[in-house]
Amino acid sequence: MAPTVNDSINELLDVIRDGAKASSDRSIEVLNLFRRLTLDSILRCEVGLDHSSLRNPDDLFLKHCKGVIEDTTKMPWLYLLGFLFPTLHSVWITVYRSLHYIKFNPVYWLEDRMREVIVMRRENKETRRPDLVQQMLDARFQADSFKDIEEERVKSDSSRGNTLRSMTNEEIVSHALLFLLAGYETTSTTLTYIFHELSQNPHVQQTLRREIMSVLPRGYCEIAYDDLKKLTYLDYVIWEALRKYPLASSVTARQCVHACNIHGLHIPEGMLIHANLWDVQYDPRHWGDNPHEFDPLRFLPETRKTRHPAAWMPFGAGPRSCAGLRFALLQLKMVLAKVLRDFDFQPSKTLTVPLNLVEGATIMPADGLNVSALRRASAMSELGCLRRMSSVLSMSDIAGLNVGSRRASLAATESDIDNESNASGSEDMDMDANWKGYLARRRSSRKNSILDDEPTQESIHDIRRASITKGIEMLQVKSIHKGINMMRRASCGTVLEKSTGFAKRQPSSVVSPVLRQKEKDDSDAKEKLHASISSSQTEDTAATVSNYLRSKYGKRRASALPDLESVKEFAEFNPMQDLVMKSREQILASLPLKSSGDASKCPEMCARLYKRRASG
Numbered sequence: 001m002a003p004t005v006n007d008s009i010n011e012l013l014d015v016i017r018d019g020a021k022a023s024s025d026r027s028i029e030v031l032n033l034f035r036r037l038t039l040d041s042i043l044r045c046e047v048g049l050d051h052s053s054l055r056n057p058d059d060l061f062l063k064h065c066k067g068v069i070e071d072t073t074k075m076p077w078l079y080l081l082g083f084l085f086p087t088l089h090s091v092w093i094t095v096y097r098s099l100h101y102i103k104f105n106p107v108y109w110l111e112d113r114m115r116e117v118i119v120m121r122r123e124n125k126e127t128r129r130p131d132l133v134q135q136m137l138d139a140r141f142q143a144d145s146f147k148d149i150e151e152e153r154v155k156s157d158s159s160r161g162n163t164l165r166s167m168t169n170e171e172i173v174s175h176a177l178l179f180l181l182a183g184y185e186t187t188s189t190t191l192t193y194i195f196h197e198l199s200q201n202p203h204v205q206q207t208l209r210r211e212i213m214s215v216l217p218r219g220y221c222e223i224a225y226d227d228l229k230k231l232t233y234l235d236y237v238i239w240e241a242l243r244k245y246p247l248a249s250s251v252t253a254r255q256c257v258h259a260c261n262i263h264g265l266h267i268p269e270g271m272l273i274h275a276n277l278w279d280v281q282y283d284p285r286h287w288g289d290n291p292h293e294f295d296p297l298r299f300l301p302e303t304r305k306t307r308h309p310a311a312w313m314p315f316g317a318g319p320r321s322c323a324g325l326r327f328a329l330l331q332l333k334m335v336l337a338k339v340l341r342d343f344d345f346q347p348s349k350t351l352t353v354p355l356n357l358v359e360g361a362t363i364m365p366a367d368g369l370n371v372s373a374l375r376r377a378s379a380m381s382e383l384g385c386l387r388r389m390s391s392v393l394s395m396s397d398i399a400g401l402n403v404g405s406r407r408a409s410l411a412a413t414e415s416d417i418d419n420e421s422n423a424s425g426s427e428d429m430d431m432d433a434n435w436k437g438y439l440a441r442r443r444s445s446r447k448n449s450i451l452d453d454e455p456t457q458e459s460i461h462d463i464r465r466a467s468i469t470k471g472i473e474m475l476q477v478k479s480i481h482k483g484i485n486m487m488r489r490a491s492c493g494t495v496l497e498k499s500t501g502f503a504k505r506q507p508s509s510v511v512s513p514v515l516r517q518k519e520k521d522d523s524d525a526k527e528k529l530h531a532s533i534s535s536s537q538t539e540d541t542a543a544t545v546s547n548y549l550r551s552k553y554g555k556r557r558a559s560a561l562p563d564l565e566s567v568k569e570f571a572e573f574n575p576m577q578d579l580v581m582k583s584r585e586q587i588l589a590s591l592p593l594k595s596s597g598d599a600s601k602c603p604e605m606c607a608r609l610y611k612r613r614a615s616g
């Protein structure tokens, strides 16, 4: 499942990027986006439909799912009657169905599509795939265990006794529909609330991002399931959002089976009981004096231990609690981990707080949610990662380049450098084309099939190799400027300065004096390099470029964080930050260093400062 969800999230990243670019304050409406994401994931994981409502906002599945949820907000009287008079449920269902003759009911459209898929999957044995529908098709039960729902059928066929039976098509259709709607609406609304809280609480967003970056540093394309388990603060953020917004509280009703007394309150048999989750999850007895505050640290293990187990139950409780809990949590974690690596979220100018909520099947923001999505300089989408890999791996080839024979191209004028920036755009396009071509081929190969092949290691490997080859080609066949440009891009966490064309680091608050000196030396080297390129001193320039590139980028690994940031992010996230920084300062002070050049001679410092990987 994780690779399938990964695919959808990669598409989401592109849509966020494009959507934010198109708006003046980079704001995007995320509720609708997340609905499209969760719809795509659930359709892929549940019924094997290769679907992309993220790419196609007019998608019919999306339209009808939205229609179902909207109906639940427009006809609350019918749902209320259902709750008040549950024994008359067959009447309410008939009323609901009859309304179809007045107004088209989107549930029927979805039911028909599910039926088509299931009939087709049952008839065509070659369409097997590891999804939920397949499990239902394969399932076998004791006929007796279905007495309740199949009473008529089992009675009339009593001679069969304990024979096994499979699920009927109609049973599978109704389960599939339930999973589709439950999976589509709840997770997307939860994501919306989480992004709202993150944009309102920048310190939480920052801490969470640091944790994510420390476990999944730049260069990681796919997120492995095991890595997600290491993200504990991410868990706290999700749990706290589900505490503050128990959006599915309206579906936690139970019917009393035996009359009983609870704390003196008599509950007769057959009575419908509804847990008021909003009261429970804001109760100061469990959550302290300020339950309205968004504080993920409420879920620290020691605090959790002392709390009543039923004080938090956004997924319901007991044997009939949410059947999609694990899937929902997996998806929430993957989306947050990937999106926060690439974007910084802030409240949009048009946002009004508190959110205007509306009740339907779930409790959701009535007007969606607008947030501003700012792409981070270090954004590392799958494509970016491939680009960077190709840039970095090509370094082994640059050593072999005959720099001297490229004098002509090194004698570049200022306008050449500008052209080079444009050319780098075309390289980007080449790489984009590589990637898009690969996706298009994958899609067209599945065009007439409902089957979605999982991306194999091989296919990922192929596209990587293609990008690397492309990068090497650029360096060898074209000019060295393009090589330089690629090396520049290899240094992530930097901003490009158009005027000089060289990377300049963001100022860092936690940088030791020696590291500062190193930065200064770096920037001096860059200026010298640029000056020599501009003044066409070809012989010197060739040597300078070659030395500069080798010393600066030659040994960097694709998955490594830039040295300064690695140390900074690790240290800032670590609660031992002060101790770490102090001990490092002490080590630095005790070293006999005269210049930053000496630093590289000191193995201890190299080990501590320069070669540490964030994942180390």
Ligand code: HEM
Pocket: 042, 178, 179, 180, 182, 183, 184, 186, 187, 190, 247, 248, 249, 251, 252, 253, 314, 315, 316, 317, 318, 319, 320, 321, 322, 323, 324, 325, 327, 328
């Ligand atoms: C953050 C996301 C989600 C929340 C907050 C949520 C919440 C709930 C709640 C409160 C219930 C009622 C439980 C009870 O009565 O005790 C429920 C039931 C259910 N949920 Fe979820 N859910 C989420 C995601 C999902 C997903 C992604 C799926 C499917 C893929 C799903 C499928 C179901 C199903 C099938 C039931 C009915 C279980 C039964 O009656 O036995 N849910 N959910």
